[in-house]
Amino acid sequence: MEALINYLLQFGNLNKQQIDLITSKAVFKEIRKDECFHEAGKIPREVIFLTEGVMRVCYYNNKGDEITKYFIDENNFVADINSYNQEIPSTEYIQAITACSYFVLSKSSMKELSMTIIEWDNIVAKITAKGLADKVNKISPMMTEDAKERYLSFLEKFPKLANRIPLSYLASYLGITQSSLSRIRKNIR
Template identity: 85%
Template sequence: MKALINYLLQFGNLNPTQIDLVKSKVVFKEIKKDEYFQEAGRIPREIIFLIDGIMRICYYNNKGEEITKYFMQENRFLADINSYNQEIPSTEYIQAVTDCSYFVLSKNAMRELSMTIIEWDNIISKITAKGLADKVNKISPMMSEDGKERYLSFLEKFPNLANRIPLSYLASYLGITQSSLSRIRRNIR
């Protein structure tokens, strides 16, 4: 719980009563490796704060190929924010890459916090803006890099992730085949 509260406090002030209110609205959950937190076609009704583990956000392209958009690791909020806000079915899957534990804030809990804590919407807005900026900063540089450069950039930005996720997911994220990734890894050792 401390990690969640500390994360929120980076984006705004909450007094002890407000912190207790947030704590009362949060539900602890766990999910096993390879299980889905969210599936495409469903309207998301929860936001999670990942405490332990790695999740990936993926979708299927028009050829039926599974594409990994990005990975999310500990101490971050995670949601398909567009589908959540607009209450429309998601086009993405959120899957546990490892066993994960997380806190859940339901849509009703978020609404209650918004109506009770004056600063809440501002805090959430800042967190959302940071999340979107982080996503753009991860993806944009990759567009002009070849597979080897993308892999080396990934290792530089996420040194503790590479050994925790399956090669097939990493290759999909990097936009290369698994055999190309294996060759790149062999050549840089």
């Protein structure tokens, strides 16, 4: 719980009563490796704060290929924010690629926090803006890089993730085949 509160405090001030209220609303859960936290076609009803493990966001393209959009590791919020806010079915899956622990805030808890904590909506807006900026900063450079550069950039930006992610997911994220990724890795060593 401390990690969640410390994360929130980076985006705004909260007093002890407000922190206690947030603590009372956050529910601790765990999920096993390879389980889906959220499936496409469903409307998200909660946001989570990941405290342990790695999740990935993926979808299926029109050919039926599974595409990894990005990875989320510890001390980050996880949600399909567009579907959550608009209450529309998601087009993405959120899957645990390691065993994960997290805190859940339900939609009703989020509304209650919004109505009770004056600063809450501002904190959520700042976290959302940071999340979107992080996503753009991860994806934009990849558009101009070749496969080797994308892999090296990934290693540079996320050195702790590389050994925690299956090669098939990493290859999908980088937009290359698993055999191409194996060749790149072999040539770098």
